[in-house]
Amino acid sequence: PQKDSTLLQVKTIRKQFGGLVAVNDIDFSVNAGQIVGLIGPNGAGKSTTFNLITGVLPLTSGSIVFRGKPLASATAEEIARLGVARSFQHTQLLPQMSVLENVALGAHLRRSAGALRSLLRLDRQDEAALLREAAIQLERVGLAESMHELAGNLSLGKQRIVEVARALALDPSLLLLDEPAAGLRYLEKQELAEVLSALRDEGMSILLVEHDMDFVMKLTNHLVVMDFGTKIAEGSPAQIQQNEKVLQAYLGG
Ligand code: ADP
Numbered sequence: 001p002q003k004d005s006t007l008l009q010v011k012t013i014r015k016q017f018g019g020l021v022a023v024n025d026i027d028f029s030v031n032a033g034q035i036v037g038l039i040g041p042n043g044a045g046k047s048t049t050f051n052l053i054t055g056v057l058p059l060t061s062g063s064i065v066f067r068g069k070p071l072a073s074a075t076a077e078e079i080a081r082l083g084v085a086r087s088f089q090h091t092q093l094l095p096q097m098s099v100l101e102n103v104a105l106g107a108h109l110r111r112s113a114g115a116l117r118s119l120l121r122l123d124r125q126d127e128a129a130l131l132r133e134a135a136i137q138l139e140r141v142g143l144a145e146s147m148h149e150l151a152g153n154l155s156l157g158k159q160r161i162v163e164v165a166r167a168l169a170l171d172p173s174l175l176l177l178d179e180p181a182a183g184l185r186y187l188e189k190q191e192l193a194e195v196l197s198a199l200r201d202e203g204m205s206i207l208l209v210e211h212d213m214d215f216v217m218k219l220t221n222h223l224v225v226m227d228f229g230t231k232i233a234e235g236s237p238a239q240i241q242q243n244e245k246v247l248q249a250y251l252g253g
């Protein structure tokens with residue numbers, strides 16, 4: 001039996017690509033209302049871990065439990081509907097569509113299988129409901145004033161926040177963000193950090209893959225560190241910063 005506050009439990013998960021063990025028997029968990037940082041050098045297995053949790057890739061072994069439910073046989077759409085939403089490492093916004101349409105479309109595409117077909121069958125009412133929901137999420141992240149701009153015309157920092165809004169439109173209880181601060185300027189990172197901490201204060205749980213140590217350490221008191229597929233450390237930022245294996249992985253990498 002698990003504690004009530006445990007939202008996600010990752011139990012000895014493993015992913016092999018042929019002879020390469022990309023994720024090597026990793027364990028960790030995320031509690032309700034907690035931000036957990038997942039860090040590690042390039043190629044450590046962080047994005048693959050996200051792909052396993054979201055059902056994009058099948059596990060080689062191990063199990064993942066979300067809100068007390070094993071996810072083993074669930075499809076990516078089912079996992080999204082259960083309340084796990086994600087952003088991708090590379091932006092997936094459609095630059096020629098409005099910010100509002102991007103948020104509405106992203107939510108719709110991930111909510112339903114056979115998305116394109118069902119999109120063509122959307123009636124006016126469904127469409128209006130999707131757009132309303134999208135507007136609420138944009139307001140939640142402070143981007144209401146940009147909703148009618150083309151997504152491609154926004155700064156990179158704002159685009160990243162739009163991607164957060166798009167994930168939120170699925171009404172998730174867990175948000176997985178893959179390097180949301182990569183390539184952002186200092187002030188853009190500050191803005192993104194404010195959005196994420198406000199979400200956490202509302203009770204959202206976030207698993208955050210991040211390269212920028214300063215960014216992640218401001219947001220979380222719990223870090224999981226991976227290197228070459230293996231979990232090499234776990235703990236508070238202060239503990240992680242003094243950990244020999246972590247220092248070696250980052251300096252020696
Ligand atoms: P990170 O996100 O930490 O940089 P990844 O999870 O993307 O690392 O990759 C971990 C390892 O798995 C890397 O060696 C990468 O080349 C490999 N890998 C990732 N996806 C695949 C795939 N679909 N097929 C084969 N190898 C992959």
Ligand code: MG
Nearest residue numbers: 046047048089
């Ligand atoms: Mg990655």
